[in-house]
Amino acid sequence: MPTTAPPLADATASDSALRRFLHGLPGVDTVGLEARAAALGTRSIKTTAKAYAIDLAISMIDLTTLEGADTPGKVRALAAKAVNPDPLDRTTPRTAAVCVYPDMAATAVAALAGSGVKVASVATAFPAGRAAPAVKLADVRDAVAAGADEIDMVIDRGAFLSGRYLKVYEEIVAVKAECGQARLKVIFETGELSTYDNIRRASWLGMLAGADFIKTSTGKVATNATPANTLLMLEAVRDFREQTGVQVGVKPAGGIRTTKDAIKFLVLVNETAGEDWLDNHWFRFGASSLLNDLLMQRQKLSTGRYSGPDYVTVD
Amino acid sequence: MASAFEYAPAPESRSVVDIAPSYGLFIDGEFTEAADGKVFKTLSPSTEEVLSEVARAGAEDVDRAVKAARKAFEKWSALPGSERAKYLFRIARIIQERSRELAVLETLDNGKPIRETRDADLPLVAAHFFYYAGWADKLDHAGYGANPRPLGVAGQIIPWNFPLLMLAWKIAPALATGNTVVLKPAETTPLSALFFADVCRQAGLPKGVVNILTGYGDAGSALVTHPDVNKVAFTGSTAVGKAIARQIAGTDKRATLELGGKGANIVFDDAPVDQAVEGIVTGIFFNQGQVCCAGSRLLVQESVHDEVLHALKRRLTTLRLGDPLDKNTDIGAINSAEQLARITALVETGEAEGAERWSAPCELPSTGYWFAPTLFTGVTQAHTVARDEIFGPVLSVLTFRTPDEAVAKANNSQYGLSAGIWTEKGSRILAVANKLRAGVVWANTFNKFDPTSPFGGYKESGYGREGGRHGLEAYLDV
Numbered sequence: 001m002p003t004t005a006p007p008l009a010d011a012t013a014s015d016s017a018l019r020r021f022l023h024g025l026p027g028v029d030t031v032g033l034e035a036r037a038a039a040l041g042t043r044s045i046k047t048t049a050k051a052y053a054i055d056l057a058i059s060m061i062d063l064t065t066l067e068g069a070d071t072p073g074k075v076r077a078l079a080a081k082a083v084n085p086d087p088l089d090r091t092t093p094r095t096a097a098v099c100v101y102p103d104m105a106a107t108a109v110a111a112l113a114g115s116g117v118k119v120a121s122v123a124t125a126f127p128a129g130r131a132a133p134a135v136k137l138a139d140v141r142d143a144v145a146a147g148a149d150e151i152d153m154v155i156d157r158g159a160f161l162s163g164r165y166l167k168v169y170e171e172i173v174a175v176k177a178e179c180g181q182a183r184l185k186v187i188f189e190t191g192e193l194s195t196y197d198n199i200r201r202a203s204w205l206g207m208l209a210g211a212d213f214i215k216t217s218t219g220k221v222a223t224n225a226t227p228a229n230t231l232l233m234l235e236a237v238r239d240f241r242e243q244t245g246v247q248v249g250v251k252p253a254g255g256i257r258t259t260k261d262a263i264k265f266l267v268l269v270n271e272t273a274g275e276d277w278l279d280n281h282w283f284r285f286g287a288s289s290l291l292n293d294l295l296m297q298r299q300k301l302s303t304g305r306y307s308g309p310d311y312v313t314v315d
Numbered sequence: 316m317a318s319a320f321e322y323a324p325a326p327e328s329r330s331v332v333d334i335a336p337s338y339g340l341f342i343d344g345e346f347t348e349a350a351d352g353k354v355f356k357t358l359s360p361s362t363e364e365v366l367s368e369v370a371r372a373g374a375e376d377v378d379r380a381v382k383a384a385r386k387a388f389e390k391w392s393a394l395p396g397s398e399r400a401k402y403l404f405r406i407a408r409i410i411q412e413r414s415r416e417l418a419v420l421e422t423l424d425n426g427k428p429i430r431e432t433r434d435a436d437l438p439l440v441a442a443h444f445f446y447y448a449g450w451a452d453k454l455d456h457a458g459y460g461a462n463p464r465p466l467g468v469a470g471q472i473i474p475w476n477f478p479l480l481m482l483a484w485k486i487a488p489a490l491a492t493g494n495t496v497v498l499k500p501a502e503t504t505p506l507s508a509l510f511f512a513d514v515c516r517q518a519g520l521p522k523g524v525v526n527i528l529t530g531y532g533d534a535g536s537a538l539v540t541h542p543d544v545n546k547v548a549f550t551g552s553t554a555v556g557k558a559i560a561r562q563i564a565g566t567d568k569r570a571t572l573e574l575g576g577k578g579a580n581i582v583f584d585d586a587p588v589d590q591a592v593e594g595i596v597t598g599i600f601f602n603q604g605q606v607c608c609a610g611s612r613l614l615v616q617e618s619v620h621d622e623v624l625h626a627l628k629r630r631l632t633t634l635r636l637g638d639p640l641d642k643n644t645d646i647g648a649i650n651s652a653e654q655l656a657r658i659t660a661l662v663e664t665g666e667a668e669g670a671e672r673w674s675a676p677c678e679l680p681s682t683g684y685w686f687a688p689t690l691f692t693g694v695t696q697a698h699t700v701a702r703d704e705i706f707g708p709v710l711s712v713l714t715f716r717t718p719d720e721a722v723a724k725a726n727n728s729q730y731g732l733s734a735g736i737w738t739e740k741g742s743r744i745l746a747v748a749n750k751l752r753a754g755v756v757w758a759n760t761f762n763k764f765d766p767t768s769p770f771g772g773y774k775e776s777g778y779g780r781e782g783g784r785h786g787l788e789a790y791l792d793v
Contacts, residue, residue, distance in 0.1 A: 027739040029759045032590030042430065044325035044642035052320060235589050266320065271633050275318040 008244060012208055015166040022165060025204060028196035028232060037227035043267045050263070054298050055093050057262040057290075058085060060280045062120050062251065064099040064288050065315070066127075066219065072107045075100055078315055079111035086295045087313065089302070095291065096280040097150060101126070102139055105146035120185070121148035124175060127189070127218035129154035133171065140178040151175070152185040154218060155202065157192045165205055172209035185213035185251055185284075191223035199229055203236035213249035219286060224254025227264055234272040247276065253286025259297040262290055288315065322635075325642045327429045332420045334506065337368045340376055340529060341512035343383035344522030350375040355531075357505055360426030361639050361648035361683040369505045372530035377497070377537040380526040384468040384495040385543055387523030392465050392493035396452035403448030403490060405518040410441045417510060421479055422639045424506040426648030426684070427602050429640050435601075439764055440483040443782075446766035447487035450787060454492065457784055459793040465493035466569060466792050467545035470538040472559075473508075474551045475501035475650050476605040476706075482508055484770075484781050485548050486525060492790040494546065497526045499538055501551075503651045505529035539563060546790065549573070550607070553704075553730075553775050571779025571789045573607065573771060575704040576732030579725035580610030580761060581747065583718070584619045586737035590759065592626045595710070598735060598761035600634065600688050603649055604708040607776075608733035610761050612701060613690075614721050617714045624692065624712065631675040631688050638680075646677075649684040649707060658686050658707030665691050665700035670711070696727055704730065718743065722750045731773025735761045754780075 011021035045053055063082045065074060079098050086092040097118035098108050105121040112119055121143035125131035131139075140151055153175050159167045176184050186206040190199050206214045214233055217224040230252040237248045250273070256262055262285060269277050277283050292312040299307045337354070339346035353371040358364065372380075391399070410417065417440075418432035427436075455461050469489045473481035478500055489496045500508035512527045528534055532555070539547050539559050549559050550573040563570055580598045582591050598610025615623050639647035649655040666672050670691040679685040690710040694701050700711045715721040725734055734753040736744050748756045754772045757763060764770075769785035771777060779789050 026586070026588040029587040029590035029739075032587065032593055032759060036590070036593050042434065042642070043322065045322060046325045047323045049321060049323040056320075270318060270320045275320060278319050 008208060012166070012169055015164070018165045018169060018205070019163065022201040022204060025200055028200055030196055033196055033232060034228045037231045037268065040231070040267050040271055041227055041264045043264075045263050045267065051301050053263045053266050054259060054294050054301065056278060057259070057266060057285065058294050058298070059093040059096060060284050061095040061291055062097045062099040062253075062284050062286050063095045063291060064219070064253075064286055066099070066101060066122060070101060070104055072104070074315070075104045075107045076111045079108055079117070081291070081313055081315060082117045083112065083115045085291060086298070088311065089299070092295065092298065096284055099152065099286065102143040102146065102148075105143050105148045109147035118149040119147065120150035120152055121146070122152045124153040126152070126154050127220040129156055130158075133174070136171070137174060137178055140175050144178060144180055144182050148182055150183045150185060151179050152187055152215060154187045154189060155206070157189055160193065160198070160202060165201075169205055169209045172206060172211065176210040183212035184210065185215045185249075186211040187215045187218055187253075189218055189221060190216045190229045191221040196229070196232055199232050200236060203233050204240065207236070207240045207246070207248050211248060213251050213284065215251040215253055215286065217254045219254030225252030225256055225286070227268060230265060231268050231272055234268055234277070237277070238273045247282065249282040249284065250277065251284040251286055256285055256287050257289050258293050262294065322643050324638070326638060326640045327419055327422075327433075327642055329419060329423070329640065332416045332423070334367050334420070334423070338505070338509045338529070339370045340372055340380070341509065341525070341527040342376065342380045343526065344516065346512070349373060350379070355502065357424060357503065359423050359683075360503075360650050361680070363682050366423060367506060369509065369529045372499070372528035372534040374533075374537040376528060377534055377541055380497045380528055381468055381470070381538070381541050381543050383523035384497050384526055387521055388467055388495045391495055391521060391524050394493070396454060396491075399490060399493065400448045400451035402518055402520050403444050403451060403487065406514055406520070407441050407444035407448060409514050409517050410437070410444065413514065414438075414441065417479060417507060419640065420510060421507050422647070424504050425475065425478060426639055426650055428644040428647040429642055430644065431602060436477060436480050439766070440479050443480070443483040443766040444487045447491040450784075451491040454787065454791070457787050459788065459791055463492070463791040463793050466790060467494060468543060469494045469496045469546040469548060469790065470541065470544040471496055471498040471548045472535045472538065472551065473498065473500055475504040476602060476607070478504040479507040479511065481550050482511055484550070488781070488786045489548075489790050490524065492787055494790050495524045497528060497538060497544070499528045499530060499535050502529070502531045536562065544568060546570070548789065556777060569789070571771070571781065572777035573779070573781060574775060574777040575706075575730055576607045576609065576772065576776050577612055577702065577704050577728045577730045578608055578610045578733035578735070578753065579612045579614050579728070579751075580735040581721045581725060581737065582613065582615045582619065582623055583721075583736075583738040583740070583743065584616040585739050586619070587739060587759065588619070588623060588626060591623065591737040592630050594735060594737060594759070594761040595627055596630055596634075599710040600646060600708050601762050603647060603686070605650060605654070605706050606762065608755060608762065608770075610733065610735050611705060611710060612725075613710055613712045614715050614724055615712065616721070617716050620714050627690070628673065631690070634675055634677070634688055636677045636679070636685070636687065646688060646708065649686050652684055654706065655684040655686060658705055658709065661700060661703060661705045661707075662689060662709055665694075665698065665709075665711075668698050668700070670694045670698050670700055696724060702728065718747060722747060726750075726752050729775045732776035733757070
């Protein structure tokens with residue numbers, strides 16, 4: 001069962017208690033939230049700070065391939081890149097994880113054995129999550145059995161939007177129970193939740209249910225991670241730890257493609273949740289093309305000139 | 316403050332602005348020395364470095380400038396509005412083109428962070444000129460009857476907190492309506508007005524339409540009392556505003572006064588807390604709190620007092636105080652030693668009267684004028700820090716139990732310039748806003764400015780409105 005601390009233990013006692021709790025959270029003012037995210041986006045991160053941020057960002061990437069066309073060869077190539085992102089510079093940090101579909105988890109586990117790079121597997125009928133509960137749990141069991149270190153589940157957005165919060169909660173609890181030692185990332189698909197109030201409620205719902213990470217999106221819809229929704233989720237994990245003592249990670253995913261973007265997210269982490277989250281155990285980027293941009297910027301910092309796309313590897 | 320993620324210095328380049336060692340008065344389109352040859356120095360408040368030496372205007376210079384403005388008035392006021400608009404549009408465009416230079420200049424002379432001059436002051440300055448440029452040929456439709464006439468020569472005195480922005484608030488509507496102006500910037504921040512004089516020349520503005528006199532209160536007094544000045548526009552302290560009102564009593568001079576404030580920022584228990592905290596910070600720490608409409612009184616509902624205070628203090632520890640030219644600086648320098656002394660004295664009074672002081676932990680630079688973001692808790696309506704305008708980064712926190720009590724406390728002030736309401740309940744916003752006696756009421760935001768919106772005060776915060784359609788009235792003979 002989730003490690004819900006006493007002050008919040010009765011929040012999940014019934015559907016109505018959960019609804020009362022989630023709707024009792026402070027509202028989110030859209031204009032103010034977006035203005036704060038934009039203001040933090042103007043931080044100017046230069047020289048030593050930039051070098052630190054680039055290496056940190058690389059180390060936080062869940063290098064991801066989630067395509068119908070994925071093959072074992074493609075997954076092995078990605079795994080090799082995760083372990084050795086820049087063949088020209090062995091001081092480059094490894095990425096945090098490789099993120100794949102469950103049927104590719106075993107391939108990834110074999111390719112990454114002993115590297116320290118984790119294997120994350122999406123599950124629960126990712127990305128739509130529209131399958132029978134038993135099927136979703138079987139999906140999770142498969143991934144865990146294949147050796148995945150981390151499970152990225154999707155919530156039932158239909159249930160959430162129709163106000164059946166306890167159903168969403170219980171499903172997360174059930175998935176968590178299947179995870180064993182694997183850390184659970186709970187994906188809200190913020191682009192489908194549509195309001196910031198909903199994103200705050202989903203964040204607390206996920207944390208109450210035992211999420212190890214809360215994650216913005218699947219990368220499969222029009223709106224994925226944004227500075228504003230990530231800022232909101234960082235506020236949620238900060239407040240949750242203050243109330244319960246339990247630290248939860250955050251993973252923005254989808255749409256983060258440039259070093260500049262990644263650094264803006266790290267500034268959000270630094271000035272909202274704080275430095276305890278500046279570590280790949282607590283913050284991740286769900287991304288693929290971001291890595292090459294970070295590598296090119298890293299080369300620029302060390303050599304003083306831009307290299308170009310032929311000096312980083314294609315996946 | 317100390318974090319694994321230390322931001323390296325990111326200073327904006329000083330080389331984008333070329334400050335001359337000395338400047339004259341700008342009269343009749345030319346820079347000229349003061350008649351008596353007097354000068355004074357202007358400092359960078361963050362380093363106490365002398366930036367330049369500028370002419371100090373006296374009564375004789377005021378007379379010369381008013382005469383130049385009077386001479387220019389005849390032709391300027393006779394121009395079709397569409398022609399005056401062209402000059403104003405040109406000025407607005409030049410300001411945009413030179414915005415980086417002007418932002419750095421303003422930061423050097425005023426001490427405020429480059430982030431603010433770059434992202435707030437300069438865009439608003441340009442917007443103000445664009446906005447009033449648009450009115451110049453539409454005055455028939457402003458609601459003051461057909462062909463409303465200008466007043467004549469406007470004597471304008473502006474403060475040091477937003478030097479170029481206050482200049483824009485004064486000059487743009489005056490010129491759009493066909494007046495000519497003599498403007499005196501504050502003695503601690505004369506430079507951006509002098510650069511604006513250069514912008515006027517660049518725009519080809521006819522001589523004498525804009526005259527800039529740098530100097531002290533004596534020059535301001537001479538300007539206000541000059542018999543050929545038709546209109547006085549002043550932004551500054553209530554004490555000086557009252558003195559001006561006395562000086563022009565019994566004359567036919569028109570006046571608008573924009574004076575002090577002690578804005579109440581009211582946080583209800585159903586407020587969006589994270590954004591309210593940002594709004595409180597923006598309300599009182601924007602421009603080091605040296606803002607007449609600052610939200611310097613936080614009225615927070617008792618039931619959320621602890622939660623809001625905890626979040627606010629946590630947020631204040633992340634504020635970055637230091638070199639105003641660093642792009643990551645949130646809190647810059649206090650404008651002058653005099654202002655710093657005033658803030659310090661009022662904070663000492665607050666402590667002596669028993670309010671509990673808390674200051675954000677930050678290291679203050681060893682040179683220049685600095686004050687750490689500070690708040691007082693346990694403040695009541697009887698405390699000096701709840702009544703007097705501090706004009707610095709000092710927030711007084713009071714509590715209330717009911718909406719009526721919030722309104723009563725908010726209105727219980729000799730001032731009435733600004734107020735803020737934080738609640739997720741729309742009907743409460745409307746109900747409370749209607750009862751607040753403040754010229755501007757912000758809902759779920761604070762210190763948001765727009766040239767289309769009129770601005771001005773109730774009670775000792777002054778009279779007249781600047782900005783928007785209403786702002787035209789102050790410069791029209793209606």
